[in-house]
Amino acid sequence: MNDSITHYRNGKIFTAADDGWAESIVVEDHKLRFVGETVYAEILAPDAEVIDLEGAVVLPGFVDAHTHLVMMGFALQKLDLRDATDLADIQSSIKQFAESNPDAPRLLGRSWLFSALDGGHPTREVIDAVVPDRPVYLDANDVHSVWVNTAALRELGIDADTPDPIGGRIGRDPVTGEATGMLYETAMMLYVWPKLAELASDEDRDAALALAFRHYLEDGVTGAVDMALGADELASLERALDAGGGTLPLRVAAHWLMTREDNEADNVRQVHDVIELHERVQGPWLRIAGIKIIIDGVIDSCTAAMKEPYSDGTNAEPIWDLESLIPVVTAADAAGLQIAMHAIGDEASEIGLTALEYAIAANGDIPRRHRMEHLESITRDNVERLARLGIIASMQPVHADPAIQENWQAMLGDYRVNRAYPWPEFTEAGAVLALGSDAPTAPHPPLPNMFIATTRRSAIDPSLAPNLPGYALPLADALAHATRDAAYSCRWEDVTGQLVRGKAADFVVLKQDPFTEGVDSLLTTEIAMTVVAGSVRYDATRAEKTEAQHTETR
Numbered sequence: 001m002n003d004s005i006t007h008y009r010n011g012k013i014f015t016a017a018d019d020g021w022a023e024s025i026v027v028e029d030h031k032l033r034f035v036g037e038t039v040y041a042e043i044l045a046p047d048a049e050v051i052d053l054e055g056a057v058v059l060p061g062f063v064d065a066h067t068h069l070v071m072m073g074f075a076l077q078k079l080d081l082r083d084a085t086d087l088a089d090i091q092s093s094i095k096q097f098a099e100s101n102p103d104a105p106r107l108l109g110r111s112w113l114f115s116a117l118d119g120g121h122p123t124r125e126v127i128d129a130v131v132p133d134r135p136v137y138l139d140a141n142d143v144h145s146v147w148v149n150t151a152a153l154r155e156l157g158i159d160a161d162t163p164d165p166i167g168g169r170i171g172r173d174p175v176t177g178e179a180t181g182m183l184y185e186t187a188m189m190l191y192v193w194p195k196l197a198e199l200a201s202d203e204d205r206d207a208a209l210a211l212a213f214r215h216y217l218e219d220g221v222t223g224a225v226d227m228a229l230g231a232d233e234l235a236s237l238e239r240a241l242d243a244g245g246g247t248l249p250l251r252v253a254a255h256w257l258m259t260r261e262d263n264e265a266d267n268v269r270q271v272h273d274v275i276e277l278h279e280r281v282q283g284p285w286l287r288i289a290g291i292k293i294i295i296d297g298v299i300d301s302c303t304a305a306m307k308e309p310y311s312d313g314t315n316a317e318p319i320w321d322l323e324s325l326i327p328v329v330t331a332a333d334a335a336g337l338q339i340a341m342h343a344i345g346d347e348a349s350e351i352g353l354t355a356l357e358y359a360i361a362a363n364g365d366i367p368r369r370h371r372m373e374h375l376e377s378i379t380r381d382n383v384e385r386l387a388r389l390g391i392i393a394s395m396q397p398v399h400a401d402p403a404i405q406e407n408w409q410a411m412l413g414d415y416r417v418n419r420a421y422p423w424p425e426f427t428e429a430g431a432v433l434a435l436g437s438d439a440p441t442a443p444h445p446p447l448p449n450m451f452i453a454t455t456r457r458s459a460i461d462p463s464l465a466p467n468l469p470g471y472a473l474p475l476a477d478a479l480a481h482a483t484r485d486a487a488y489s490c491r492w493e494d495v496t497g498q499l500v501r502g503k504a505a506d507f508v509v510l511k512q513d514p515f516t517e518g519v520d521s522l523l524t525t526e527i528a529m530t531v532v533a534g535s536v537r538y539d540a541t542r543a544e545k546t547e548a549q550h551t552e553t554r
Contacts, residue, residue: 002204003317004028005026005027005028005045005047005048005049006026006027006028006047006048006050006051007022007024007025007026007027007041007042007045007048007049007051008025008026008027008051008053008535009023009024009038009041009042009050009051009053009057010023010024010038010052010053010054010055011024011025011053011056011057011058011509012055012056012057012058012513012515013025013035013057013058013257013486013499014057014058014059014060014149014476014479014499014515015060015498015499015500016059016060016479016480016483016484016497016499017407017484017499017500018396018497019036019500020036022036022082022474022499023036023037023038023041024026024036024037024038024041024042025041025058025505026041026044026045026048026497026506026530027087027202027531028045028058028505028534029534029536030505030530030535031502031504031505031534032499032500032501032502032503032504032505032534033045033501034501035453035499035501037456038059038291039225041334042057042200042444043110050478051183051258054073054240055404055502055513056509056511056513056528057509057510057512057514057515058499058507058508058509058510059220059479059483059507059508059510060251060483060484060496060497060498060499060506060507060508061220061221061222061223061225061483061496061506061507061530062219062220062221062222062262062446062482062483062486062508062534063221063222063223063224063225063251063436063440063482063483063486063487063489063490063492063496063497064216064221064223064224064225064436064437064444064486065225065394065434065462065485065486065489065490066227066373066394066396066434066436066437066438066445066480067222067225067226067227067434067436067437067438067439067444068228068438068439068440069209069212069213069225069233070079070145070205070208070209070212070232070233070236071120071150071208071228071239071250071276071405071440072208072212072215072439072440072444073207073208073209073210073211074108074109074200074204074208074210074440075110075139075287075429075439075440076208076211076212076215076440077108077208077211078108078109078110078139079093079097079107079110079138080109080110080111080330081093081109081110081111081112081113081116081462082110082111082112082113082114082141082147083140083468084113084116084363085116085483086116087116087118087120087126089116090112090116090126091126091127091129091130092130093185094109094130094131094136094138094387095126095130095131095170097109098130098131098134100325101438105134106134106135106152106155106199106235107131107134107135107136107137107139108136108137108139108196109136109137109138110138110139110141110143110440111139111140111141112138112139112140112141112147112281113140113404113407114140114141114300114301114407115404115407115410117468119485121180122181122182123180123181123182124149124150124151124152124179124180124181125150125181126181126465126481127147127148127149127181127418128150128151128392131149131151132149132150132151132231132328132329133150133151133154135148135149135151135154135155136148136149136151136152137152137196137475138432139440139448140168140300140301141404141441141442142298142300142301142441142445143440143441144184144185144188144297144300144301144303145182145183145184145185145188145297145298145456146183146188146192146304147177147181147183147184148181148192149181150181152163152181153179153181153316154310155195156191156195158170158179158183158191158193158551159178159457160172160176160177160178160179161178162179164187165186165187165190166169166188166190166260166261166262166319167185167186167260167294167317167318167319167320168185168186168188168319168376169183169184169187169188169303169432170182170183170184170187171183171218175505179427184297184301184303184422185294185297185303185319185544186260186319190259192539197232197320199249200232200249202235202236202239204485205232205235205236205525206236206239206240207447208236209236209237209240209267209413210240213240213248213249213250215444216250216444217249217530217532217537218248218474218527218530218538219444219445219446219527220447220508220510220527220530221241221250221444221446221530222250222251222496222506222507222508222531222532223250223251223252223253223374223486223487223490223492223496223497223506224250224251224252224253224535225252225253225254225255225256225289225436226253226254226255226487227251227254227257227292227340227418227438228255228257228292229254229255229256229257229288230257230293230407231436232255233488234254234281235276237252237254238281238286241283241286244285246283246285246529247285247533248285248286249493249532249537250532250537251285251286251491251496251506251532252285252286252287253287253288253289253490254286254287254288254289255289255291255292255294255338255470255489256270256273256274256277256287256288256290256291256293256339256351257291257292257294258271258291258292258328260277260319260324261506264324264327266329267324267327267329267444268327268328268465270291270328271291271328271331271332271337272331273287273515274291274332274337275335275337276486278290278335278336278337278412282305284495285550288465289490290332290337290338290339290340290489291328291332291337291338291339291340291353292340292341292373293318293325293328293329293336293339293340293341293342294320294341294342295318295320295325295341295342295343295348295351295352295541296316296318296342296343296345296347296348297316297319297344298344298406299344299376299377299411299412300407300411300413301382302314302316302410303434304316304317304344304345304348304376304377304508305317305345305347305348305351306345306346306347306412307319307346307347307350308379308416310411310412310413311411311412311414312409316345318341318347318348318351318465319375320351321512322355324328324352325351325352325355325466326355326358327377329355329358329359330355330358330359330362330363331411332359333356333359333360333363333366333368333370334359334362334363334364334366336366336367338368338369338370338371338490338491339371340370340371340372340394341370341372341373342373342374343372343373343374343375343378343511344374344375344376344377345376345377346377346378346379346382348414349372349375349378349379349382349386350379350382352372352384353372353382353385353389353391356389356391357389360389368382368390369392369489369491370389370390370391370392371391371392371393371434371489371506372386372391372392372394373394373395373396373438374394374395374396374399374438375393375394375395375411375421375426376399376420376421377416377419377420378419378422380425381429382421383422383425383426384429386426386429386431387429387430387431388430390431391429391431391435392431392433392434392485392488392489393423393426393432393434394434394436394489395423395426395433395434395435395436396435396436396438396442396449396454396509397423397435397438397449397452398421398438398443398448398449398452398459399421399423399438399441399442400438400441400452400456400467400468401442401458401459401460401467402456402458402464402465402466402467403458403460403461403462403464405420405467405475408420408472418468420467420471421467421468421469422471423453423473423481424471424473425471427477432485432488432489433481433485434481434482434485434486434488434489435449435453435478435481435482435485435486436482436486443459447510447514447522447523447525448522448523450475450479450482450514450519450522450529451471451519451520451522452521452524453473453478453481454472454474454478454519455469455472456468456469456470456471459523462520473484473513475514475519482495483498484497484498485497494503504532504533505531505533505534506529506531506532506533508527508529508530509527509528509529509530509531510525510526510527510528511525511526511527511540512525512526526540527540527548528540528541530532
């Protein structure tokens with residue numbers, strides 16, 4: 001760590017605080033000693049090392065309010081199918097990937113879109129046609145279902161007699177009952193995830209975590225809220241903490257992923273296990289914040305719990321119904337844990353808010369800061385209710401990208417698509433809105449995420465028409481939601497999220513100025529520097545010189 005005094009001057013510093021902007025910041029002992037006008041910074045720290053920002057824009061370090069670190073690191077190594085346009089394209093990509101990795105015992109892919117199927121069905125035979133001899137696992141873009149081939153089903157031990165788990169479903173042939181190759185929600189979590197975790201080594205997980213950290217620093221992220229922590233992920237984070245001498249490359253708060261069991265005692269027991277972890281893991285760089293409960297699924301695969309049926313007449317039951325949810329939420333609330341609830345469908349948010357009301361009534365006036373994740377479809381009444389209860393709305397602009405909305409809109413097919421991802425409604429109601437990425441279900445870089453937030457246009461294909469542009473956010477507001485409010489969402493408001501005196505020196509320097517060059521520049525702007533706790537963790541100039549040296553050596 002750098003204990004010297006450093007004066008970053010001549011910048012356009014967006015503080016995400018009431019004062020708005022500053023010219024200089026002075027860093028000492030890993031914290032911001034001064035933020036304000038350059039003339040006063042020079043008086044305060046006349047002997048400081050000076051770094052001239054040359055008019056560059058400086059932002060508080062982004063806090064990804066919802067991500068999955070180890071999963072993201074693994075996903076970055078998988079075959080990316082997001083750009084595949086149809087079944088033939090998907091098959092061609094899998095075939096090329098298989099040929100490029102002849103020794104891989106199994107093939108892993110991600111991010112295929114339901115809209116690419118063009119009315120077709122994701123069956124094992126489609127994959128078998130190009131890779132019949134090795135297990136293939138393809139995560140859907142939303143990471144709430146996985147498409148596998150026959151070899152993978154065999155490896156998982158899934159056949160016609162395998163039961164559906166609570167809250168999940170194995171896709172089956174309606175005549176024979178044989179598994180078709182699609183595993184939805186908890187069927188994926190309980191069959192695929194443990195198998196792949198068993199096959200991965202600690203070294204694999206540590207490498208994936210390191211890769212996620214590197215990408216985040218390169219993209220200006222200085223803190224992250226991990227939303228699906230388990231024993232393997234915690235062990236990897238703690239090894240990284242030890243290797244870093246008690247620090248991590250960026251700050252991490254984490255929520256332990258709850259598993260829906262078939263009885264109240266086993267569900268509540270998990271809460272008590274997390275209470276012990278919460279008390280043990282409470283450091284400045286890594287802490288267990290609370291629990292994560294996945295109430296429902298996603299709209300793309302019709303597994304989100306909706307008040308009214310989907311366009312095909314079907315609907316989905318919640319993974320956690322109200323009866324099973326209330327004891328867990330009440331126990332966690334009483335213990336001071338933060339509760340984060342995945343609620344995409346409008347019925348799921350209704351269930352979650354009702355459970356929280358029960359818990360608040362049972363436990364009385366105690367400090368609490370709970371969250372609801374995604375909220376892609378929610379009634380106006382429940383927006384108001386969420387704000388009244390003081391629940392944080394944790395949402396991800398990247399999920400509203402028009403390039404991935406075709407199937408989402410088709411599955412609802414009615415008036416509900418006109419209130420999709422209604423971000424401003426939450427702040428207008430008085431709620432805190434925290435923005436993140438939900439990587440690896442979506443790209444993790446925050447600047448393209450901010451482009452979608454401020455335009456409702458596509459970062460994948462900017463030529464597409466915007467998705468309900470009336471819900472776009474002003475640039476300054478979007479940045480504050482992704483920094484200040486994201487920090488608040490995990491109780492870091494006294495530590496980071498704003499560039500004000502006394503807080504951590506977590507900030508990012510941009511190569512371009514989106515305030516003067518326009519929000520379209522967010523798609524091309526690069527990160528010049530990322531600083532965490534006063535230490536430069538990424539310097540684009542240094543990285544470019546290193547790459548040039550490697551190129552010359554080669």
